[in-house]
Amino acid sequence: MARIITVTSGKGGVGKTTTSASIATGLALRGHKTAVIDFDVGLRNLDLIMNCERRVVYDFVNVINQEANLTQALIKDKHCDNLWILPASQTRDKDALTKEGVERVLNELSERVDYIICDSPAGIEHGAFMAMYFADEAIVVTNPEVSSVRDSDRILGILQSKSRRSELEQEPIKEHLLLTRYNPERVAKGEMLGVQDVQEILSIELLGVIPESKAVLTASNQGIPVIHDDKSDAGQAYADAVARLLGETVEQRFIEAPKKGFLKRMFRGNT
Amino acid sequence: MTQAQNSASDQSTFRVRATFAPLTHLELTNFEPGRFERELEEKAQQAPMFFRESPLVLSLERLADPDLEIDFAQLLDICQRQGIKPIAIRGGNLVHQTAARGVGLLVLPANKPHSGAEPALEPAPKVEAPAAPEPAPARLTKLIDHPVRSGQQIYAAGADLIVTAPVSAGAELLADGHIHVYGPLRGRALAGVLGNTEARIFCRSLEAELVSIAGQYKISEDLQNGSEWRKSVQIMLREDRLVLEPI
Numbered sequence: 001m002a003r004i005i006t007v008t009s010g011k012g013g014v015g016k017t018t019t020s021a022s023i024a025t026g027l028a029l030r031g032h033k034t035a036v037i038d039f040d041v042g043l044r045n046l047d048l049i050m051n052c053e054r055r056v057v058y059d060f061v062n063v064i065n066q067e068a069n070l071t072q073a074l075i076k077d078k079h080c081d082n083l084w085i086l087p088a089s090q091t092r093d094k095d096a097l098t099k100e101g102v103e104r105v106l107n108e109l110s111e112r113v114d115y116i117i118c119d120s121p122a123g124i125e126h127g128a129f130m131a132m133y134f135a136d137e138a139i140v141v142t143n144p145e146v147s148s149v150r151d152s153d154r155i156l157g158i159l160q161s162k163s164r165r166s167e168l169e170q171e172p173i174k175e176h177l178l179l180t181r182y183n184p185e186r187v188a189k190g191e192m193l194g195v196q197d198v199q200e201i202l203s204i205e206l207l208g209v210i211p212e213s214k215a216v217l218t219a220s221n222q223g224i225p226v227i228h229d230d231k232s233d234a235g236q237a238y239a240d241a242v243a244r245l246l247g248e249t250v251e252q253r254f255i256e257a258p259k260k261g262f263l264k265r266m267f268r269g270n271t
Numbered sequence: 272m273t274q275a276q277n278s279a280s281d282q283s284t285f286r287v288r289a290t291f292a293p294l295t296h297l298e299l300t301n302f303e304p305g306r307f308e309r310e311l312e313e314k315a316q317q318a319p320m321f322f323r324e325s326p327l328v329l330s331l332e333r334l335a336d337p338d339l340e341i342d343f344a345q346l347l348d349i350c351q352r353q354g355i356k357p358i359a360i361r362g363g364n365l366v367h368q369t370a371a372r373g374v375g376l377l378v379l380p381a382n383k384p385h386s387g388a389e390p391a392l393e394p395a396p397k398v399e400a401p402a403a404p405e406p407a408p409a410r411l412t413k414l415i416d417h418p419v420r421s422g423q424q425i426y427a428a429g430a431d432l433i434v435t436a437p438v439s440a441g442a443e444l445l446a447d448g449h450i451h452v453y454g455p456l457r458g459r460a461l462a463g464v465l466g467n468t469e470a471r472i473f474c475r476s477l478e479a480e481l482v483s484i485a486g487q488y489k490i491s492e493d494l495q496n497g498s499e500w501r502k503s504v505q506i507m508l509r510e511d512r513l514v515l516e517p518i
């Protein structure tokens with residue numbers, strides 16, 4: 001049985017797809033058979049970030065509708081072993097993702113791999129709901145700003161109350177916070193929330209902090225998930241996050257304690 | 272003379288007896304006046320016995336949009352034209368409950384906490400056969416031991432509510448009785464929502480968007496200006512005013 005991990009956020013553009021690609025790749029690089037599914041029907045871009053868009057023949061919806069089988073639709077990753085991509089359909093409407101269909105595909109995939117990563121679309125609509133419903137774990141991708149934190153909070157509430165695990169009254173979905181696009185200088189200047197601020201509001205375990213990094217854009221333009229770039233800060237931060245996901249204890253990097261700046265601000269206000 | 276009359280309580284002019292009369296519920300999923308009247312007319316003609324001379328409860332628990340604006344005066348007019356007499360609403364949000372009281376309806380607690388995300392089951396008003404009376408629930412305390420997140424609403428119907436975890440901004444706690452929050456209270460807390468002026472709110476760190484007891488409320492702006500912000504406090508009603516006291 002595979003572990004199903006949903007990458008979700010509520011808000012768009014926070015780094016879910018970037019994270020799905022790198023976490024899936026990271027697990028595969030560590031020797032775990034992994035499949036990553038794009039739930040963003042109509043907007044697919046996971047295949048772009050993973051540079052397999054020219055090899056898409058069948059997609060997730062084809063498999064749900066039994067127009068193709070999993071073997072036909074899964075795309076083997078070019079950059080590493082143990083990794084397969086199930087692309088989203090670009091054309092069909094979102095209702096094509098039926099609960100029964102998604103469950104059947106996940107069950108079948110579960111027999112073949114150790115981890116299934118679900119890249120969720122933005123919003124709290126049907127597609128996002130389908131991506132989270134069957135999850136065992138959720139990586140809640142959050143940017144250090146108030147609106148993103150609020151959206152993540154909302155998603156955490158939905159994960160708690162509207163998932164298969166909650167409906168069957170099983171052990172709840174394991175929640176991880178991944179802070180992305182983190183810019184310590186802007187945090188120090190008080191332009192962004194700090195790690196502690198976000199953690200205090202959301203009160204869930206911190207999986208990692210991914211710094212705002214040029215390497216991410218370069219990587220996505222080349223179609224190579226940034227975790228392959230092990231010289232880059234973002235690549236290393238994702239590798240740390242994967243290690244923590246696997247239960248290892250790794251110290252947080254790229255945080256740069258904002259304490260000094262914060263105190264300075266406080267005192268400036270008083271003088 | 273007066274004394275004699277008072278002691279002879281068994282000669283009182285009335286006697287209070289609890290009985291279980293069946294209550295017909297009209298479950299609204301939506302309210303468009305024109306359509307409502309047409310459908311009600313049809314139903315009343317099909318099954319006049321259901322409606323005439325029997326107390327009717329308007330249930331708002333299955334509204335497709337739980338925050339739908341409802342003009343209760345208009346709704347009562349329509350019912351009256353069809354010879355139907357609603358006596359109470361069941362459930363609904365605070366706006367509904369306030370408005371319903373305003374036109375003389377009673378407010379009964381929802382059977383279950385209504386969740387905004389629940390899909391509507393039926394597009395049209397639905398008439399239920401008179402249901403067997405529910406036994407009066409024991410006064411229990413509702414205990415929530417996980418964070419209450421933005422967008423979530425918890426209602427302790429006929430009960431106190433205890434939350435041992437944080438309550439996020441954008442979350443809402445409602446209780447007919449007291450509310451206790453042991454994590455930071457950042458959302459809204461409304462105690463005594465059916466009018467119990469004895470209800471109180473207790474919290475470990477007051478960072479709320481709104482607190483209310485029996486309809487009297489204070490918003491975050493007022494609270495932040497006070498000395499109790501982020502402190503351990505109890506909130507109660509004293510002569511119709513909300514009072515905050517450190518604990």
Ligand SMILES: Nc1ncnc2c1ncn2[C@@H]1O[C@H](COP(=O)(O)OP(=O)(O)O)[C@@H](O)[C@H]1O
Nearest residue numbers: 012013014015016017018181211212213216217
């Ligand atoms: N750590 C980061 N540093 C810089 N840019 C990032 C980072 N993470 C994501 N981005 C950029 O943000 C945009 C949105 O990312 P994406 O992963 O597609 O978000 P989502 O899937 O949540 O909509 C992309 O242009 C991506 O390159």
Ligand SMILES: [Mg+2]
Nearest residue numbers: 016017040120
């Ligand atoms: Mg995406």
